Every structure is written in structure tokens, then in C-alpha cells.
Amino acid sequence: MISNLVGEDLRPPLVRSFAQLASLDPDRPVVTLFSGGLDSSYLLLRLRRMGVREIHAVSIDIGEDESCTYKRQVAEALGARIHILDRREEFAARHVAPAIAAQAVYLGIHPVSSSLSRPLIAQAAVDLARAIGAQAVLHTANRSQNTLRRLNGALGLLGYEGAFGSPYDLDPVTREQKLAELGEAGVGLLAGRIVSGDSNLWCREFESGILDDPELHEVPEEMYTWSRPTAAPGETERLTVAFEHGLPVAVDGVPLGLTEMIDQLNRRVGAYGLGRYSGLEHLDHGEKVLEIREMPAAWLLLNTYRHVESACLDAELIREKRHLEQVWTREVLEGRWFGELRLSVQAFIDSCAARTTGSVTWQLRTGGADTRSISARRPLYLRDRELWEEHTIAAESAPFAPQPTLLATV
Incomplete structure (x- = not known):
């Protein structure tokens, strides 16, 4: 087992360099998170060269770009046993849906x-590691990626008993070296990428490479998949999204599961060039890096939820919720999904969501969208202001209407 760098501390050791991997027992299984990218493939190569006999490469399918066939080819070429686990429905229901209700937007960006x-x-990797008695769960995030603290944080909060972490933390390897060594090993499938990418059914994200410099960056149009405008000039489209108890349930009156809904909305909303984001996100010590995203479904669903919520909930309740939304978002960003604070805030958000039922009709146009109907099951909005004024004045003017008490009586 990898030696613990904190003396007598009994916490699981944190892997931070390739040198630490030399202490692995070659006869015990190792689990690695595997995306099919350059870093995760190179880690498989290093483990194979070290003589680890049982390497389990875990790929969690949450709607990413890389195909399962491609991942299988690379993992098998490097002597790893690959586990491709379909978690799309779970990701949508247990992670994306709460994020919609929490309006999880990073600093409004x-x-x-x-x-x-x-x-x-992290949960899927730990479940497999425990099932096979693995001595370590390894990933490949480096210190310029926020994934490092998020995966380490999740693995720690899950209480995984073995070693975990990324050898790239303290021991970066150049892109050229990784490509050369993989090529020598007969794996030449990874050349040609000009950025680092992370994709799932909710988002396609790009960073690094040609996007390193926030002061000078251009994203080639062909990198976008969902948000490349295809609508004809002047074309518009009406679209209605319905929520029940905080969950998106239908588009244009047709009930849809969330995974299918996101897929449909990414294409329909993206056809009007909507849902592109760029922004700076902080690293562990406050430095910031540029990230580019396309998220058409997220753009529409988050805005729809806010409109429905505003029709159902008291304004003061929404003001307090907006503060707690950023607490929720911060805890998730800092790798504390399984932490007590996120779970406590979740209970408040769930109580608000239980009262959030309604729909919004949008008119999509190139570069924007306008609401055409905001409807709620138990609305707080007025539909006839003049009639409301007449009723309230009449009620206050009634001869036997109770008058306000200025002083408390005993």
C-alpha cells in the first residue's frame, strides 16, 4: 500500500505523484477513472509498466462525446479491464434536476x-473498488483543473478506505511525452486535440490549449455541436416547458423524461444560437482559468424554472433562496456534494420546489427568446389589475370592515 505522508494519521493516503505509485502492490487491483483522453490513457500505460496485474478502467457514461467503442479500444490496448457504466438517467435525476431547482450558476456567469x-x-468508482477489494482509486486531474479538488473531496467524504488521488498533482507530464510514449506502446489514437474537453448530457465544456489565454481566445465554430445556429434568418419557434413540484416534466404538452428532454432542448434551443457561455473560474488558491461552455437546454430550463418559481413563491422567500442557491453552488464546486451543508441547503430548496408547478411558453429567435405565457397552478400573480383594485378598495371601504389596530390591547 502507498505510504501515508502524514505520519501516524490514519486517514487514507492521498496520491499526488507517479513516484508514490511505486509502492502499489502489483498483485492487488487498482481502479482508475478513464475518459479515453490522453491523461487517463497514459496513466494506464504507467501502471502496466509498473507491473500492476489487475487494472480496472472505469468509464461513467453520462452523455459524453467519446464513444464507448473508442474507450474500449484504448483500454484494452493498454491491458486494462474496462467497465463502462451507463449513469445518464441517474445523473439527470439526482444531479441535474437538483441543480435546476438550486439555480446552480457560478457567480451569475x-x-x-x-x-x-x-x-x-466518485461514487461509482468507490462502489467498484470496494466490490473487488481495490487498493487505490486513481484519477488524472492536475492542479490547474478544478476536478482535482472535486474528485478528491468526494472520495474523501465517501470514506473510501484505500489510497486515492491523481499522480499528476505534483508530477505533470508534457503532452508531447505522453503522446510519444503511448505511440511507442502502439496506441496512437489520441493526437489532434487542440483543447481539453469535458462533456455530458448537460454541457460541453472546453479549456486549455488554444483557450489558455483569457485575453486572446477564439473558439473555432466547428467545436460547437448543439449551439451552432441552423434556424433560417427571421425564423421563430414557440416552445412550452412545464414543471411539476420543481421537476421539468413536459415539452409542448408531451411528457418527457429529463434525459430525453435535455437532448431535445439542446438541439431545438441550440438551433437559435442560444446557450453559449464563457467565463473565469477559480482554482484552489484563487487563480482563475478560462472555460467555454455550450448549454442550450440548461439556458432554457434554468430561466423557465425561475419564472415558474416567481409565480408560485413569495418574494421574500425567493430572496432568501437566492442566497442559499450560491451556498449550494459553492459546496458543489468545492467538492462537498456529500457534505452536511449542501445536504441541509438541499432540504430548503426541496421545500420550495414542492410548491413550484407551472409552465412557460417561449418564442425562440436567433440570439434570444421572449416569454409568451407564464402560468402556475397556484399563482400569486394578478391577471386583471383593475378588477383586483376594485375588489381590494371595496373590501377596505365596507362599513363593517375591521379597522387596523394601532395599539396592542390586553
């Missing part, structure tokens, strides 16, 4: 995305 998937990925 962009919806959170990859941070929602890290707890699910």
Missing part, C-alpha cells in the same frame, strides 16, 4: 456542469 458529475463518478 455560467451554469455549473462538470462539478455535478464528479460525485456520481
Whole structure:
């Protein structure tokens, strides 16, 4: 087992370098998180060269771009046993849906995305590791990626008994070296990428490479898949999304599961060029990096939820909720999905969601959208202001109407 760097501390050791991997027992299984990308493939190569006999590469399918066939080819070429686990429905129901109700937007800049998937990925890896008696769960995030603290945080809060972490934390390897060594091993499937990417059914995200410099960055149009405008000039489209008790349930009156709904909305809303985001996100010590996203379904569903919520909930309740939304978002971003504070805030958000039922009709147009109907089952809005004024004045003017008490009586 990898030596614990904190002396007599009995917490599981944190893996931070390739040198630490030398202490692995070659006869005990190791679990690695595997995306099919350059970093995760190179880690498989290093473990194979170290003589680890049983390497389990875990790929969690949450709607990412890379195909399962591609991942299987790379993992098998590097001597790993691959586990491709379909978690799309779970990701949508247990992670994306709460994020919609929590209005999980990073500092008002962009919806959170990859941070929602890290707890699910960590949980799946820990479940497998415990089932096979693995000595370590390894991932490949580096210190310029927020995934490092999110995965480490989730693995720690899950109480995984073995070693875990990323050898790239203290021991980065150049892209050229990784490509060269993989090529020498007969794996040449990974060349040609100009950015780092992370994708799931909720978001396609790009960073690094040609997007390193916030002061000078251009995203090639072909990198976008969902939000590339295809609608004809002047074309518009009406679209209605319905929520019940905080959950999106139907589009244009047709009941849909959330996974299917997100897929449909990414294409329909994206056809009008909506749902692109760019922004800076902080690292552990406060430095910031540029990230580019396309999230058409998220754009529409988050805005729809806020409109329905505003029709159902008292204004003061929404003001307090907006504060707690950022607490929820912060806890998720910092890798504390399984922490007590996020779970406590979730209970408040769930209580608000239980009263959030209604629908919004949008008119989509290139570059924007306008509401055409906001409807709620138990609305707080007025539909006839003049009639409301007449009723309230009449009630206050009634001869036997109770008058306000200025002083308390005993």
C-alpha cells in the first residue's frame, strides 16, 4: 500500500505523484477513472509498466462525446479491464434536476456542469473498488483543473478506505511525452486535440490549449455541436416547458423524461444560437482559468424554472433562496456534494420546489427568446389589475370592515 505522508494519521493516503505509485502492490487491483483522453490513457500505460496485474478502467457514461467503442479500444490496448457504466438517467435525476431547482450558476456567469458529475463518478468508482477489494482509486486531474479538488473531496467524504488521488498533482507530464510514449506502446489514437474537453448530457465544456489565454481566445465554430445556429434568418419557434413540484416534466404538452428532454432542448434551443457561455473560474488558491461552455437546454430550463418559481413563491422567500442557491453552488464546486451543508441547503430548496408547478411558453429567435405565457397552478400573480383594485378598495371601504389596530390591547 502507498505510504501515508502524514505520519501516524490514519486517514487514507492521498496520491499526488507517479513516484508514490511505486509502492502499489502489483498483485492487488487498482481502479482508475478513464475518459479515453490522453491523461487517463497514459496513466494506464504507467501502471502496466509498473507491473500492476489487475487494472480496472472505469468509464461513467453520462452523455459524453467519446464513444464507448473508442474507450474500449484504448483500454484494452493498454491491458486494462474496462467497465463502462451507463449513469445518464441517474445523473439527470439526482444531479441535474437538483441543480435546476438550486439555480446552480457560478457567480451569475455560467451554469455549473462538470462539478455535478464528479460525485456520481466518485461514487461509482468507490462502489467498484470496494466490490473487488481495490487498493487505490486513481484519477488524472492536475492542479490547474478544478476536478482535482472535486474528485478528491468526494472520495474523501465517501470514506473510501484505500489510497486515492491523481499522480499528476505534483508530477505533470508534457503532452508531447505522453503522446510519444503511448505511440511507442502502439496506441496512437489520441493526437489532434487542440483543447481539453469535458462533456455530458448537460454541457460541453472546453479549456486549455488554444483557450489558455483569457485575453486572446477564439473558439473555432466547428467545436460547437448543439449551439451552432441552423434556424433560417427571421425564423421563430414557440416552445412550452412545464414543471411539476420543481421537476421539468413536459415539452409542448408531451411528457418527457429529463434525459430525453435535455437532448431535445439542446438541439431545438441550440438551433437559435442560444446557450453559449464563457467565463473565469477559480482554482484552489484563487487563480482563475478560462472555460467555454455550450448549454442550450440548461439556458432554457434554468430561466423557465425561475419564472415558474416567481409565480408560485413569495418574494421574500425567493430572496432568501437566492442566497442559499450560491451556498449550494459553492459546496458543489468545492467538492462537498456529500457534505452536511449542501445536504441541509438541499432540504430548503426541496421545500420550495414542492410548491413550484407551472409552465412557460417561449418564442425562440436567433440570439434570444421572449416569454409568451407564464402560468402556475397556484399563482400569486394578478391577471386583471383593475378588477383586483376594485375588489381590494371595496373590501377596505365596507362599513363593517375591521379597522387596523394601532395599539396592542390586553
